[in-house]
Amino acid sequence: xxxxxxxxxxxxxxxxxxxxxxxxxxxxxxxxxxxxxxxxxxxxxxxxxxxxxxxxxxxxxxxxxxxxxxxxxxxxxxxxxxxxxxxxxxxxxxxxxxxxxxxxxxxxxxxxxxxxxxxxxxxxxxxxxxxxxxxxxxxxxxxxxxxxxxxxxxxxxxxxxxxxxxxxxxxxxxxxxxxxxxxxxxxxxxxxxxxxxxxxxxxxxxxxxxxxxxxxxxxxxxxxxxxxxxxxxxxxxxxxxxxxxxxxxxxxxxxxxxxxxxxxxxxxxxxxxxxxxxxxxxxxxxxxxxxxxxxxxxxxxxxxxxxxxxxxxxxxxxxxxxxxxxxxxxxxxxxxx
Amino acid sequence: xxxxxxxxxxxxxxxxxxxxxxxxxxxxxxxxxxxxxxxxxxxxxxxxxxxxxxxxxxxxxxxxxxxxxxxxxxxxxxxxxxxxxxxxxxxxxxxxxxxxxxxxxxxxxxxxxxxxxxxxxxxxxxxxxxxxxxxxxxxxxxxxxxxxxxxxxxxxxxxxxxxxxxxxxxxxxxxxxxxxxxxxxxxxxxxxxxxxxxxxxxxxxxxxxxxxxxxxxxxxxxxxxxxxxxxxxxxxxxxxxxxxxxxxxxxxxxxxxxxxxxxxxxxxxxxxxxxxxxxxxxxxxxxxxxxxxxxxxxxxxxxxxxxxxxxxxxxxxxxxxxxxxxxxxxxxxxxxx
DNA sequence: GCTGGCACTCGATAGAATAGAGTGCTAATA
DNA sequence: TATTAGCACTCTATTCTATCGAGTGCCAGC
Numbered sequence: 001x002x003x004x005x006x007x008x009x010x011x012x013x014x015x016x017x018x019x020x021x022x023x024x025x026x027x028x029x030x031x032x033x034x035x036x037x038x039x040x041x042x043x044x045x046x047x048x049x050x051x052x053x054x055x056x057x058x059x060x061x062x063x064x065x066x067x068x069x070x071x072x073x074x075x076x077x078x079x080x081x082x083x084x085x086x087x088x089x090x091x092x093x094x095x096x097x098x099x100x101x102x103x104x105x106x107x108x109x110x111x112x113x114x115x116x117x118x119x120x121x122x123x124x125x126x127x128x129x130x131x132x133x134x135x136x137x138x139x140x141x142x143x144x145x146x147x148x149x150x151x152x153x154x155x156x157x158x159x160x161x162x163x164x165x166x167x168x169x170x171x172x173x174x175x176x177x178x179x180x181x182x183x184x185x186x187x188x189x190x191x192x193x194x195x196x197x198x199x200x201x202x203x204x205x206x207x208x209x210x211x212x213x214x215x216x217x218x219x220x221x222x223x224x225x226x227x228x229x230x231x232x233x234x235x236x237x238x239x240x241x242x243x244x245x246x247x248x249x250x251x252x253x254x255x256x257x258x259x260x261x262x263x264x265x266x267x268x269x270x271x272x273x274x275x276x277x278x279x280x281x282x283x284x285x286x287x288x289x290x291x292x293x294x295x296x297x298x299x300x301x302x303x304x305x306x307x308x309x310x311x312x313x314x315x316x317x318x319x320x321x322x323x324x325x326x327x328x329x330x331x332x333x334x335x336x337x
Numbered sequence: 338x339x340x341x342x343x344x345x346x347x348x349x350x351x352x353x354x355x356x357x358x359x360x361x362x363x364x365x366x367x368x369x370x371x372x373x374x375x376x377x378x379x380x381x382x383x384x385x386x387x388x389x390x391x392x393x394x395x396x397x398x399x400x401x402x403x404x405x406x407x408x409x410x411x412x413x414x415x416x417x418x419x420x421x422x423x424x425x426x427x428x429x430x431x432x433x434x435x436x437x438x439x440x441x442x443x444x445x446x447x448x449x450x451x452x453x454x455x456x457x458x459x460x461x462x463x464x465x466x467x468x469x470x471x472x473x474x475x476x477x478x479x480x481x482x483x484x485x486x487x488x489x490x491x492x493x494x495x496x497x498x499x500x501x502x503x504x505x506x507x508x509x510x511x512x513x514x515x516x517x518x519x520x521x522x523x524x525x526x527x528x529x530x531x532x533x534x535x536x537x538x539x540x541x542x543x544x545x546x547x548x549x550x551x552x553x554x555x556x557x558x559x560x561x562x563x564x565x566x567x568x569x570x571x572x573x574x575x576x577x578x579x580x581x582x583x584x585x586x587x588x589x590x591x592x593x594x595x596x597x598x599x600x601x602x603x604x605x606x607x608x609x610x611x612x613x614x615x616x617x618x619x620x621x622x623x624x625x626x627x628x629x630x631x632x633x634x635x636x637x638x639x640x641x642x643x644x645x646x647x648x649x650x651x652x653x654x655x656x657x658x659x660x661x662x663x664x665x666x667x668x669x670x671x672x673x674x
Numbered sequence: 675g676c677t678g679g680c681a682c683t684c685g686a687t688a689g690a691a692t693a694g695a696g697t698g699c700t701a702a703t704a
Numbered sequence: 705t706a707t708t709a710g711c712a713c714t715c716t717a718t719t720c721t722a723t724c725g726a727g728t729g730c731c732a733g734c
Contacts, residue, residue, distance in 0.1 A: 028696055041708050046697070064696050064715045102501070152439075164439070235572035236589035245582045252573035365727055378677050383728070401684045401727050 009048045010080065011038055013057055016049075017069050017077045021315055026066030071278035074290070074312055078275050082317045089321035093121055100329040112231040114306065114330050119234030121322045124241065124310030127261055128330075130229030131303050138192050141185040141216065143167075143178045151178065151212075153219055163223040167215055171208050181209055185216060194223060222259050230258045241311045242288065250285040255309065265293050265307045274320065278312045288312055292319050294327035298334045306330065342392075346385045347417065348375055350394055353386075354406050354414045358650055363403030408615035411627065411649055415612050419654045426658035430458055437666040449568040451643065451667050456571030458659045461578065461647030464598055465667075467566030468640050475529050478522040478553065480504075480515040488515065488549075490556055500560040504552055508545050518546055522553060531560060559596045567595045578648045579625065587622040592646065602630050602644045611657065615649045625649055629656050631664035635671045643667065 005013075015036040019027045029049055033042040049067050052058045057073035060066070069077065099117055103110060111128045118126035144152040149172065155163045173181075232255055239248050255261060264283065268276045268291060277290045286309075293307040306327050308319055342350075352373040356364045366386055370379040386404050389395045394410035397403070406414065436454055440447060448465045455463035481489040486509065492500045510518075569592055576585050592598060601620065605613045605628060614627045623646075630644040643664050645656055 026696090030696075042696095043698095043708050043710090044706085047707090050698075060697085062715060064694095064713085066696065233593075235575075236586055236593055238572075239576065239582060239586035239589050243582055245576060245580055245585060248582060248585060249573055249576035252576050256570075256573055363727090367727075379727095380677050380679090380730095381675085384676090387729075397728085399684060401682085401725090403727065 005076070008038065008040070009052055010076075011036075012045055012048050013052055013069070013073060014077060014081055016058060016067055017073065020068050021313055024313065026061055026068050028066035031066070069313075071280060071312060074277045074316070075280070078277070078316050082320055086317055086321065089317050090325060092318075093322055093325055096121070096325050096329050100333045103333060108229065108231075110330075110333070111229065112233070114326060115231040115233040118306060118308060118322065118326050119237055121326070122308055122310070122315075122319050123234075123237050124308050124314060124319065125232065125234035125238050125255060127265065127307040127309065128231045129262055129265065129304045129306070130231075138189045138194055138220075141182060141189060141220070143182045143212075143216070145173075145175055145178055148172045153216060155220060155223055165219050165222070167212075167219065169212065169215075173208060173212060177206075177209060181212055181216070185213065189220075194220070230262055232258065232261065237310075241314075247288060251289060251309075254283065254285045261307075261309075264291065265305055268293050268307075269295060269305060274323075275316065290314055290316075292316070292323050294323045296327040296331040296334070298331055303331075303334065342413070345375065345377070346389055347413075348373075349382055349385050350389055350406070350410060351414060351418055353395060353404055354410065357405050358652055361650060363398055363405050365403035368403070406650075408617060408649060411614045411653070412617070415614070415653050415657075419657055423654055423658065426654050427662060429655070430659055430662055433458070433662050433666050437670045440670060445566065445568075447667075447670070448566065449570070451663060452568040452570040455643060455645060455659065455663050456574055458663070459645055459647070459652075459656050460571075460574050461645050461651060461656065462569065462571035462575050462592060464602065464644040464646065465568045466599055466602065466641040466643070467568075475526045475531055475557075478519060478526060478557070480519045480549075480553070482510075482512055482515055485509045490553055492557060492560055502556050502559070504549075504556065506549065506552075510545060510549060514543075514546060518549055518553070522550070526557075531557070558600075567599055569595065569598065574647075578651075584625060588626060588646075591620065591622045598644075598646075601628065602642055605630050605644075606632060606642060611660075612653065627651055627653075629653070629660050631660045633664040633668040633671070635668055640668075640671065 012032065015032050015038065016027045019032070019036075029045040030042040032038065032045050033040070038045065049058060052073070053060065053067065056070060057076060058067040059070050061068065096117070099113075103113060107130070111130055115126045115128040118128070138155060140154075140156045142154040142156075144154065146152055146166065149169050151167045151169060151173070153165045153167050235252055235255070238251050238255070242248050242251070260283070264276075264281060264286075267282075268274075274294060275290065275292050279287055281287070281289065281291060288311055289309055290312045291307055291309050292314075293305055295302045295305040297303070306323060308323055310319065349369065352369055352375065353364045356369070356373075366383040367379040369375065369382050370377070375382065386395060389410070390397065390404065393407055394413060395404040396407050398405065433454070436450075440450060444467070448467055452463045452465040455465070475492060477491075477493045479491040479493075481491065483489055483503065486506050488504045488506060488510070490502045490504050572589055572592070575588050575592070579585050579588070597620070601613075601618060601623075604619075605611075611631060612627065612629050616624055618624070618626065618628060625648055626646055627649045628644055628646050629651075630642055632639045632642040634640070643660060645660055647656065
């Protein structure tokens with residue numbers, strides 16, 4: 001009946017998560033009664049576990065197994081038990097300061113070193129993004145006909161970088177139409193940051209051309225991710241985190257789509273979250289993953305962000321501590337140099 | 338008795354490799370008698386397979402299974418049957434030219450795009466290395482004491498880049514000794530290319546210091562790989578190529594050690610080889626992998642190289658064609674711009 | 675030198691039996 | 705009313721056995 005989370009149930013949920021994160025085995029009631037500090041019998045724990053299951057926090061792999069946390073369970077755990085940074089978690093990473101005092105070299109090198117640092121600290125895959133494309137403005141949009149059904153989309157940004165993409169069209173579009181659309185889009189979009197939600201221009205009247213416009217806008221959005229420098233390290237850690245080889249394959253293939261990872265991180269941050277869990281990510285191949293993110297701040301301005309991708313069954317306190325530590329470290333370091 | 342490879346045995350070996358590369362299943366004699374063009378009975382094939390096994394070209398996973406090629410078998414196959422580039426293999430990659438005519442952007446972008454191209458063409462992991470460190474000269478070597486047993490090794494190169502590494506010492510070394518060794522090494526090595534086989538300086542007399550020198554030289558060699566820009570793409574392809582998750586883990590972890598990959602490629606090229614197979618690589622975690630490499634030539638000079646890492650069970654003709662095509666394409670492209 | 679024939683090997687698959695971890699429920703208890 | 709002990713029950717994991725069949729090595733005959 002009640003969705004109420006009394007103290008004991010919360011403690012049990014917490015114990016299940018802690019235990020499962022460590023062992024990867026479903027957690028049984030009698031085991032908890034023995035080792036967790038909860039001073040009730042296994043039968044009582046069993047009852048509470050039953051409730052927790054019906055409320056959606058726990059689940060059973062099969063009838064006669066222990067419980068494992070659901071995404072909702074992890075969510076409650078994260079929201080309730082890892083609100084603030086625990087000093088004891090920070091302690092194990094005393095090397096971070098040392099890293100940032102010694103770190104040097106070009107920005108790119110700094111980012112990729114940071115990414116490597118983070119993946120080595122946590123044993124999960126790490127993502128570091130460079131300055132966000134809010135600061136990058138669209139200068140020009142051009143469509144070049146390759147053959148009747150294929151068009152090359154070119155975008156030049158305010159830093160002179162050129163992004164390109166070949167578009168496959170459903171129907172033929174004439175050269176003059178392409179020119180018209182190119183001019184219209186350039187006029188409409190010039191000076192707008194690539195990161196801004198690109199407004200849809202009013203209809204032109206010709207449905208084929210309207211469709212083309214939508215296609216172009218979609219692809220410009222993808223450039224958003226591509227223009228942004230992004231450093232992803234720790235592929236081998238992904239292979240450690242899962243034991244089904246096709247999960248590994250799925251996750252790695254997804255991480256290789258940098259624009260997807262970047263917009264994922266952006267999405268999480270824009271909701272004011274630090275953690276996104278499993279299906280919350282909204283990316284099917286990452287259903288078994290969680291993401292922990294943090295922006296880094298340079299001279300008061302939020303320049304970019306760092307993130308971490310691991311299994312939902314991850315050590316959240318440790319990872320959150322690591323991500324926080326590294327993001328502040330990186331921010332400070334960049335403010336100096 | 339005879340290590341002779343008559344025509345039929347060679348044809349059988351070839352058929353086994355072709356079949357196994359495609360199916361990943363051990364190949365049996367009766368299957369070959371049916372589908373390969375070899376016009377003898379399965380019993381005859383069986384005899385030859387037996388010989389091929391005793392000569393080390395084939396092996397059996399277990400007594401009552403078909404044969405699979407050994408590294409030696411692949412080696413014979415590659416040396417005998419894929420000497421020259423087959424036009425039919427090249428045909429399937431007609432998009433390569435298009436890629437290089439359209440490719441643009443900074444050198445770094447060029448390399449990473451090329452790496453991605455290669456991994457997508459072949460479905461194996463691709464490596465592209467930038468200009469070799471033969472052109473990078475050592476300017477200075479410094480040892481800085483951190484604490485009695487740990488020393489920071491700094492190397493400055495002719496381009497002003499700084500490489501660093503913390504060394505763990507077996508025994509204490511005094512500050513003045515460190516200074517002496519630093520000066521000696523700088524004097525000895527200044528102006529030498531990082532890529533050259535660093536000659537061992539004569540003994541100093543103090544065994545501890547000699548040991549330190551060796552340690553420093555070893556680590557300078559590692560900088561060789563680190564200073565070199567290297568672009569490795571296709572982690573998810575590794576997960577496709579093997580179905581044992583810990584093989585995937587091992588291979589990915591090895592590929593993350595860029596200096597190892599770079600020196601591996603260098604080794605293969607320095608032997609004048611294009612292909613290295615399995616244990617030939619001399620790297621235990623890559624025992625199930627083969628590497629196909631090719632240098633790319635810009636204005637008559639060999640600037641860097643591209644490589645491909647896949648399972649020994651790889652499609653050698655196709656991969657060789659792809660690597661050749663991409664390396665010449667990249668060379669041409671870089672000569673222009 | 676090649677081939678048909680055949681006994682043999684050994685993994686892969688399926689079925690049956692067993693053990694045991696863990697559950698849900700009920701009746702007793704504080 | 706909340707907790708607990710007890711117990712029947714469920715279901716996986718493991719082990720064992722039997723069987724199947726692909727593929728081999730060898731031999732005798734062509």
